[in-house]
Amino acid sequence: MLSALAVDPEQGLDGEEAARRRASVGPNALKAAGGVDPAAIFLGQFRDFMVLVLLAATFISGLLGEFVDAVAILTILLLNAFLGFVQEYRAERALEALGKMAAPKAEVVRDGRRALVPAEDVVPGDVVVLKAGDRVPADVRLLWTEGLLVDEAPLTGESVPVEKRAPAVLPAPRPLGDRTNMAFMGTLILKGRATGVAVATGMATEMGKIADLIALTEETDTPLKRRIRHLGRVLVWIAVALTAAVTGLGVLDGYPFEEMFLLGVTLAVAAIPEGLPTIVTVVLALGVSRMQKKKALVRRLPAVETLGSTTFIGTDKTGTLTLNRMTLVQGRTAGGAFFVSGSGYRPEGGFFLDPERTAPFDPEERPEVMALLTYGVLASEARLLPPETGDRTEGPKRPAGRFRWLGLRRKAREAAPSGWRIDGDPTEGAIVVAARKAGLDEEALRRRKRAKVLPFDSVRRRMSIVYEVGGGRGVLAAKGAFEAILDRSAAIFDGGAVRRLGDAERRRWAEEAEAMAAAGLRVLAVAYREGPLERLRGLEDEAELVFVGLVGLIDPPRPDVPAAIRTVQAAHIRVAMITGDHRETARAIAADLGILRPTGRVLTGEDLRRLDGKALSRLAVETDVFARVAPEDKLRIVQALRAAGHIVAMTGDGTNDAPALKAADIGIAMGQSGTEVAKEAADVVLLDDHFATIEAAVEEGRTIYENVRKFVRYLLASNVAEIMVMLVAFALKWPVPLTPLMILWINLVTDGLPALALGLDPMERDVMNRPPISPSESLFARGLGWKILSRGALITGVTLWAFSERLAAGAPLGEAQTVAFATLIVAQLVHVFDARNERSLFDRSPLDNVPLVLSVLVSFALVVLVIAWPPAARIFGAVPLSAEDWLRVIGYSAAPFVLLGLFGRLSSGRPARPEA
Numbered sequence: 001m002l003s004a005l006a007v008d009p010e011q012g013l014d015g016e017e018a019a020r021r022r023a024s025v026g027p028n029a030l031k032a033a034g035g036v037d038p039a040a041i042f043l044g045q046f047r048d049f050m051v052l053v054l055l056a057a058t059f060i061s062g063l064l065g066e067f068v069d070a071v072a073i074l075t076i077l078l079l080n081a082f083l084g085f086v087q088e089y090r091a092e093r094a095l096e097a098l099g100k101m102a103a104p105k106a107e108v109v110r111d112g113r114r115a116l117v118p119a120e121d122v123v124p125g126d127v128v129v130l131k132a133g134d135r136v137p138a139d140v141r142l143l144w145t146e147g148l149l150v151d152e153a154p155l156t157g158e159s160v161p162v163e164k165r166a167p168a169v170l171p172a173p174r175p176l177g178d179r180t181n182m183a184f185m186g187t188l189i190l191k192g193r194a195t196g197v198a199v200a201t202g203m204a205t206e207m208g209k210i211a212d213l214i215a216l217t218e219e220t221d222t223p224l225k226r227r228i229r230h231l232g233r234v235l236v237w238i239a240v241a242l243t244a245a246v247t248g249l250g251v252l253d254g255y256p257f258e259e260m261f262l263l264g265v266t267l268a269v270a271a272i273p274e275g276l277p278t279i280v281t282v283v284l285a286l287g288v289s290r291m292q293k294k295k296a297l298v299r300r301l302p303a304v305e306t307l308g309s310t311t312f313i314g315t316d317k318t319g320t321l322t323l324n325r326m327t328l329v330q331g332r333t334a335g336g337a338f339f340v341s342g343s344g345y346r347p348e349g350g351f352f353l354d355p356e357r358t359a360p361f362d363p364e365e366r367p368e369v370m371a372l373l374t375y376g377v378l379a380s381e382a383r384l385l386p387p388e389t390g391d392r393t394e395g396p397k398r399p400a401g402r403f404r405w406l407g408l409r410r411k412a413r414e415a416a417p418s419g420w421r422i423d424g425d426p427t428e429g430a431i432v433v434a435a436r437k438a439g440l441d442e443e444a445l446r447r448r449k450r451a452k453v454l455p456f457d458s459v460r461r462r463m464s465i466v467y468e469v470g471g472g473r474g475v476l477a478a479k480g481a482f483e484a485i486l487d488r489s490a491a492i493f494d495g496g497a498v499r500r501l502g503d504a505e506r507r508r509w510a511e512e513a514e515a516m517a518a519a520g521l522r523v524l525a526v527a528y529r530e531g532p533l534e535r536l537r538g539l540e541d542e543a544e545l546v547f548v549g550l551v552g553l554i555d556p557p558r559p560d561v562p563a564a565i566r567t568v569q570a571a572h573i574r575v576a577m578i579t580g581d582h583r584e585t586a587r588a589i590a591a592d593l594g595i596l597r598p599t600g601r602v603l604t605g606e607d608l609r610r611l612d613g614k615a616l617s618r619l620a621v622e623t624d625v626f627a628r629v630a631p632e633d634k635l636r637i638v639q640a641l642r643a644a645g646h647i648v649a650m651t652g653d654g655t656n657d658a659p660a661l662k663a664a665d666i667g668i669a670m671g672q673s674g675t676e677v678a679k680e681a682a683d684v685v686l687l688d689d690h691f692a693t694i695e696a697a698v699e700e701g702r703t704i705y706e707n708v709r710k711f712v713r714y715l716l717a718s719n720v721a722e723i724m725v726m727l728v729a730f731a732l733k734w735p736v737p738l739t740p741l742m743i744l745w746i747n748l749v750t751d752g753l754p755a756l757a758l759g760l761d762p763m764e765r766d767v768m769n770r771p772p773i774s775p776s777e778s779l780f781a782r783g784l785g786w787k788i789l790s791r792g793a794l795i796t797g798v799t800l801w802a803f804s805e806r807l808a809a810g811a812p813l814g815e816a817q818t819v820a821f822a823t824l825i826v827a828q829l830v831h832v833f834d835a836r837n838e839r840s841l842f843d844r845s846p847l848d849n850v851p852l853v854l855s856v857l858v859s860f861a862l863v864v865l866v867i868a869w870p871p872a873a874r875i876f877g878a879v880p881l882s883a884e885d886w887l888r889v890i891g892y893s894a895a896p897f898v899l900l901g902l903f904g905r906l907s908s909g910r911p912a913r914p915e916a
């Protein structure tokens with residue numbers, strides 16, 4: 001089969017061959033991804049009913065001889081459509097890119113190296129590496145397996161996990177569920193590891209054969225967008241009713257019906273905020289790409305909004321709050337305590353009898369210390385890599401056994417500053433480094449044949465490896481959480497001899513371990529067992545171990561975490577640490593980081609299991625640390641917090657975390673240490689696994705929501721003003737203040753760019769000093785509705801004032817209309833700056849949103865253009881304005897906002913936002 005697919009299992013395909021096969025068989029996907037269709041988006045701009053009516057009206061007036069008007073209206077409509085098109089196209093492209101970023105990855109061997117590639121790029125013949133938590137990317141013929149257990153429910157509907165074994169040649173054909181030497185696309189690796197060769201990809205897989213039945217729709221609608229669309233529908237009717245009123249009043253005033261009809265329809269087109277949903281999409285999509293720059297990958301768009309509403313963050317400890325760069329600093333054996341110097345993964349340091357590290361000793365003279373380190377190394381798979389060599393995608397440099405490079409469980413997340421790196425789990429790395437300091441070499445120790453692995457998982461909290469030692473005998477080396485190992489130890493290794501471990505002594509060891517944990521150390525116990533190989537091989541669980549001792553590891557906190565935690569707490573968000581580590585270790589680190597408050601509670605997984613749902617809800621809200629929790633406890637914590645009314649963000653990395661991530665309002669997966677399954681279940685993926693990134697994402701979420709409110713305010717106040725100016729003028733039996741073309745131009749100039757720039761407003765300084773946004777809050781809450789009406793009325797007022805003042809001064813109607821036109825636009829352009837602030841125009845410098853300033857300048861230039869450029873002016877019915885008129889326009893437009901701004905500044909003491 002390998003030769004049929006022309007692949008060497010050690011080398012994998014080479015890059016060129018893979019690219020060639022990709023080109024000939026196509027992407028490894030179940031459905032050809034439909035790209036963005038620009039033409040459809042452009043035509044979509046004319047979907048709007050009122051725009052169609054206007055087109056018809058324009059066409060008729062064109063037939064009636066109003067050519068210039070008709071052409072001008074058409075031009076403006078086209079410009080408008082173009083603007084809408086650019087925005088929508090950009091949004092769609094951004095969403096498409098988002099989909100690509102969030103696409104699943106697969107690990108393959110190419111050119112002799114392991115590489116992470118998009119699952120879409122897997123081709124037949126690729127050597128695929130599978131481990132617990134992966135989703136199988138293609139139909140894979142297994143070459144090598146270790147304890148592989150697969151959940152095939154996605155394919156067969158059969159929920160009982162299937163054991164797979166390789167190599168096995170089976171008489172074909174068999175039912176899928178019985179083909180134990182194959183792993184099928186879309187199924188889930190629950191346990192173990194494997195490699196295999198992809199034999200079918202894309203629609204040729206078993207999954208592909210049934211994929212026609214599966215509709216793959218991605219949710220890109222968000223609650224906010226739905227609300228905005230609903231709002232839009234309501235506003236359409238209001239706008240239609242008001243414009244009908246304008247037309248009616250105009251006709252009653254004696255204007256000809258055709259003229260009034262065109263005016264009314266124009267007004268309706270201008271006043272309907274048809275751009276709202278698109279701008280929301282653009283703002284969300286651009287917010288998403290901004291978050292991505294900050295290392296938070298948003299997989300589902302609604303998460304952006306929910307982030308802004310988050311009230312509780314439950315975070316993992318290791319790697320998220322800490323560096324996950326472990327160093328073994330002390331140990332305890334039957335012979336007493338010892339301490340180790342050195343930092344990071346550099347294998348340099350000495351052994352000491354005292355914590356101050358003044359009394360050195362030679363570990364080789366202490367058999368219990370050597371045993372502790374030796375069995376610790378034997379129970380581990382991590383390797384130490386010297387500086388500059390062995391990039392993590394490279395295979396080992398030294399001659400190693402077949403498939404040796406599979407020995408990875410967790411990748412080192414950070415290279416130590418010294419340049420020494422760990423290939424594998426950092427906890428194990430710390431033990432390996434300490435062993436090197438004692439002169440032990442992990443490669444040499446592990447040269448014996450491995451007979452069995454009892455793998456680590458966060459429920460068992462221990463792992464063991466069985467080695468053959470010859471003569472039909474074997475040795476099992478075990479390490480794990482100290483309770484897990486102590487409970488399974490029957491004897492203790494004491495200076496070369498083995499004696500029984502009594503209950504009293506066991507308790508004393510537990511106390512020692514707790515004391516180490518209380519100092520913030522991660523504590524592991526090491527043990528072993530010797531016996532006939534077959535006996536050891538048959539073990540399903542560790543038992544009758546010989547206890548050797550304890551090791552204590554430090555894992556320094558990430559330096560910027562305490563500040564991030566303070567910021568989050570100031571933002572009225574509760575933070576709790578949720579960890580598999582020991583209660584005392586968790587407590588010490590949480591106190592250090594500022595998570596554990598003096599009155600805060602610490603609960604363990606055991607406590608949780610004793611509490612019913614209600615009691616848990618009550619206690620969970622005041623708990624700062626959840627320790628020794630298993631993944632299913634995490635799910636209960638999420639449910640309890642949500643039942644208590646919290647909007648919960650929860651982090652996770654393992655397959656077992658997926659239910660908790662799904663149940664949380666915001667599931668957050670780790671990008672580096674996380675499994676594919678956890679990422680699939682998550683709304684957000686932290687590309688750097690870092691807590692501070694959650695803080696940044698919440699900040700963005702809040703900013704985006706506020707920005708949506710800002711441009712809703714701006715756009716609606718503008719529309720209110722446009723309609724009110726006409727309505728009031730007709731009600732007062734004044735002449736028509738604006739021509740249809742002017743109205744369309746106002747719409748074009750003010751609705752497009754400035755609104756978008758407002759949607760991208762940078763974060764306000766105090767976003768993280770406010771309470772979270774309540775998800776049930778109306779878009780118009782916190783005074784926004786009032787602001788829209790009052791600012792709309794102000795703009796109406798100054799426009800009508802400017803208009804009537806010119807008329808009263810005896811100016812011709814054309815001049816008064818021009819002044820009204822200019823005033824209405826300029827007032828809106830001033831209002832856009834007012835809309836950026838809750839309180840006062842002067843709270844923020846306009847220069848921190850340069851695009852907004854530029855878009856306002858462009859808009860202003862467009863007004864000047866149609867007034868001062870005679871051919872345009874003629875079409876628009878405008879007349880050139882004197883310098884004095886321009887001053888008047890600017891003065892009238894700006895005055896009320898400046899006054900309001902000053903007043904807002906003076907009336908300090910009022911909080912920027914009332915407490916929720």
Ligand code: ATP
Binds near residue numbers: 480
């Ligand atoms: P979190 O990432 O949620 O903060 P954690 O990473 O600290 O949790 P786990 O990885 O589930 O927690 O580890 C739980 C316990 O299992 C640890 O306290 C440690 O005692 C033990 N342990 C961790 N890694 C290993 C390992 N590689 N082998 C054996 N035991 C381990």
